[in-house]
Amino acid sequence: MAGMADIRNIVILTGAGVSAESGIDTFRSEGGLWEQHRVEDVATPEGFARDPDLVLRFYDMRREAIQTKQPNAAHDALAKLDEAWNGELLIVTQNVDDLHERAGAERVLHMHGTHLNAWCTACDVRSPWTGTLIERPPCPACDSRALRPDVVWFGEMPYQMEEIYGALRQADLFVSIGTSGAVYPAAGLVRDARELGLQTLELNLEPSQGSRWFASSRHGPATQIVPEWVEEILS
Numbered sequence: 001m002a003g004m005a006d007i008r009n010i011v012i013l014t015g016a017g018v019s020a021e022s023g024i025d026t027f028r029s030e031g032g033l034w035e036q037h038r039v040e041d042v043a044t045p046e047g048f049a050r051d052p053d054l055v056l057r058f059y060d061m062r063r064e065a066i067q068t069k070q071p072n073a074a075h076d077a078l079a080k081l082d083e084a085w086n087g088e089l090l091i092v093t094q095n096v097d098d099l100h101e102r103a104g105a106e107r108v109l110h111m112h113g114t115h116l117n118a119w120c121t122a123c124d125v126r127s128p129w130t131g132t133l134i135e136r137p138p139c140p141a142c143d144s145r146a147l148r149p150d151v152v153w154f155g156e157m158p159y160q161m162e163e164i165y166g167a168l169r170q171a172d173l174f175v176s177i178g179t180s181g182a183v184y185p186a187a188g189l190v191r192d193a194r195e196l197g198l199q200t201l202e203l204n205l206e207p208s209q210g211s212r213w214f215a216s217s218r219h220g221p222a223t224q225i226v227p228e229w230v231e232e233i234l235s
């Protein structure tokens with residue numbers, strides 16, 4: 001990559017591809033989550049209103065599964081970069097798992113929420129949650145039986161967009177890792193980055209839907225290409 005020495009501040013967008021080799025299903029690949037479920041049924045507020053049991057069961061299953069998975073070499077490499085990098089750095093993850101944090105990364109923002117919170121639609125409090133929601137447990141803050149997964153569904157506003165755009169405005173490099181570029185506004189960040197004059201790099205198994213927007217791309221499994229890139233940028 002040209003001009004790597006000039007890079008001080010970095011924004012890294014991650015998606016399901018980063019956690020794929022930890023055994024967490026992606027959404028759009030063959031055998032992925034959307035092959036087994038209609039998106040409108042399990043990832044929209046309308047689907048939740050129609051059939052809450054189906055949606056709560058879907059997330060209970062995934063919440064349980066992620067707790068049995070471990071961070072992989074890509075999460076480890078990004079945590080190492082986070083620790084070693086003296087400039088600003090923000091990992092904006094679309095993932096609802098906690099594998100970046102379990103690998104040790106600290107500067108992480110979950111724009112699509114997290115499996116490990118329950119959000120009370122009665123009192124608006126978010127509580128750490130590792131168990132199930134299907135049995136309609138009471139909210140720890142207000143006792144209402146109105147908890148839902150703290151994830152961002154289609155038609156809902158992704159979290160912390162101001163922080164994300166703020167970090168992008170200060171950054172010199174935007175890196176996208178393991179995401180298909182199919183879901184907005186995350187998929188539009190590369191174009192925002194370009195307009196702001198950032199260097200842009202994609203690391204993905206294959207060219208994503210947004211590949212043409214990146215100044216450079218590297219393709220391969222995240223556990224291989226992410227540690228390689230981190231070694232390069234730290235050397």
Ligand code: BJW
Binds near residue numbers: 026155157179223
């Ligand atoms: C590997 C790998 C390995 C595999 N190594 N790589 C028309 C045009 C534009 C926008 C819209 C439109 N119509 C509607 C919209 C808006 C809508 C949208 O984008 N729809 C599209 C379908 C077009 N977006 C929204 O509604 C969002 N809200 C919104 O826009 O609010 C208004 C607003 C506008 C502007 C600013 C601010 C606000 C909300 C989107 C919420 C998305 N939620 C989900 C579900 C979360 C809960 C859950 O987990 O169930 O988030 S959907 C799902 O997709 C999940 C993911 O975070 C997200 C992205 O998926 P990701 O991570 O990219 O996974 P995959 O599977 O798609 O791709 C994996 C990639 O990894 C692939 O490329 C593989 O090749 C690769 N890979 N193995 C490296 N080993």
